[in-house]
Amino acid sequence: MSGERILVIVPSRGRADRLAHMLGETLRLSGPGTHVAVGYDDDDPERDEYDELREAVREHYPGRTFWHRGPRKNLAGWTNLIAEWPRAARYGYLASFGDDHVPRTDGWDEMLASAIETIGGTGIAWGNDLHQHENLPTAPVISSDIPRVLGWMVLPGVVSKFCDNAWRDIADLAGCRAYVPQVIIEHVHPDAGKAALDDTYRDGNAHWARDEAAYLAWAQNQRDLDAQAVRNARRLRAMARVAAAP
Numbered sequence: 001m002s003g004e005r006i007l008v009i010v011p012s013r014g015r016a017d018r019l020a021h022m023l024g025e026t027l028r029l030s031g032p033g034t035h036v037a038v039g040y041d042d043d044d045p046e047r048d049e050y051d052e053l054r055e056a057v058r059e060h061y062p063g064r065t066f067w068h069r070g071p072r073k074n075l076a077g078w079t080n081l082i083a084e085w086p087r088a089a090r091y092g093y094l095a096s097f098g099d100d101h102v103p104r105t106d107g108w109d110e111m112l113a114s115a116i117e118t119i120g121g122t123g124i125a126w127g128n129d130l131h132q133h134e135n136l137p138t139a140p141v142i143s144s145d146i147p148r149v150l151g152w153m154v155l156p157g158v159v160s161k162f163c164d165n166a167w168r169d170i171a172d173l174a175g176c177r178a179y180v181p182q183v184i185i186e187h188v189h190p191d192a193g194k195a196a197l198d199d200t201y202r203d204g205n206a207h208w209a210r211d212e213a214a215y216l217a218w219a220q221n222q223r224d225l226d227a228q229a230v231r232n233a234r235r236l237r238a239m240a241r242v243a244a245a246p
Contacts, residue, residue, distance in 0.1 A: 005033030006109050006141060007091040009153070011078035012040050012099040013200050016049035018188075019099040020057075026097070027061045030109040037066040037085070039078030075160040075204070083153035093141050094153060096163070097185075100195060101129070101139040104184035112141040115178035121241075122146065122234040123176035124167055127183030131192040134179045136164040137171065138187050145237070146170070149229045157214030159207040165215055166223075173227035176234060 008026060012019045019038065026036060040050045047069075054067045068082060079096055082088060093113055105111070105127065112125040122145055126137035147153040155166040171177035188194045190201055218226075 003033050004035065004090045005031070006035070006093040006095055006113060007082075007088055008034065008036045008095040008097050009079050009082045009088075010036055010038050010097050010099055011073070011075045012038060012050070013044055014046055014198065015099050015200060016046045016053050019050070020053050022097070022099050022102055023053075023057055023061075023065070025102050025104070027057075027064055029103045029106045031107070032064070034109040035064050035066065035091075037068065037082045037088070039068045039070075039073065039082055041072040042069060043072050074207075076154040076156075076158050076163065079154045080152055080156075083147055089144070092144055094144055094147060095139070095141045096153065097139045098187070100188045102186045102188055104186055105182070108183045108185060109141070111180055111183050112178070115180050116141065116143050116176075119176060119178055120234055120238055122230065122237050123178050124171040125178035125180060127179075127185045128181045129185055129187035131187045131189060132164075134181070135168075137167045138164050139185045140164070140167050142167070145233045146176075146230055149233045150226055155215060155218060157218070158211040160204040161208050161211035162215035166218065169219065169223055170227055170230055173223070174230035174234065176230060 010019070010022070023036060040047070044050060057065050066087070068078070073081065075098070083094055088094060093116070108127060112127060115125045116123040122143045124137060124140050124142050124146065126140045129138045132138055142153070154163045190197045
């Protein structure tokens with residue numbers, strides 16, 4: 001894999017050490033065309049540690065990470081901002097990882113991208129996170145035409161919860177789900193008994209009711225329209241492939 005193939009978007013706050021581990025495994029087990037864009041806050045209590053990590057990772061993996069620092073944002077805010085970054089348009093796939101997702105499978109990136117190509121090139125692929133398994137795409141790879149036609153990478157109105165429910169719904173209703181159980185991207189999360197409940201998790205949990213309400217409103221009023229937009233994108237891609245065939 002070469003060029004600019006997959007851009008992994010990772011917001012992080014208060015977890016420079018966990019981000020360091022996540023980045024090390026994500027980059028070590030992926031090809032040179034997989035890059036990572038990190039978003040972190042100006043007011044992060046570990047801002048200096050993030051700045052130091054940025055320089056260390058740039059030295060060890062030159063050209064494979066991008067770092068965005070700015071006014072405080074949540075998971076959705078950073079992810080949608082970076083997904084709209086002009087450079088992100090160069091990638092065929094965008095991925096949404098947390099700093100608590102750790103790939104365990106060598107070649108995870110190409111395996112998930114290939115799974116999308118197998119179903120026509122427009123789709124949402126995810127591996128086994130050892131917690132939600134096929135039920136939720138907690139760390140999905142998404143063909144870049146999907147956020148382009150939807151106008152968002154993470155469901156508008158949420159802070160950090162229920163974004164994976166929305167991805168799952170789109171994947172199922174548009175017929176573009178690609179679950180790859182042999183790819184392990186472990187979610188090292190308190191709900192799985194694998195991490196302590198820190199301030200970042202507490203902040204996300206504080207917005208649970210708001211996020212659920214935003215998801216349910218979308219499911220009632222907009223979900224079918226969004227799924228149809230993705231089905232149309234799949235149809236256009238299929239037509240283009242037929243037209244380009246010899």
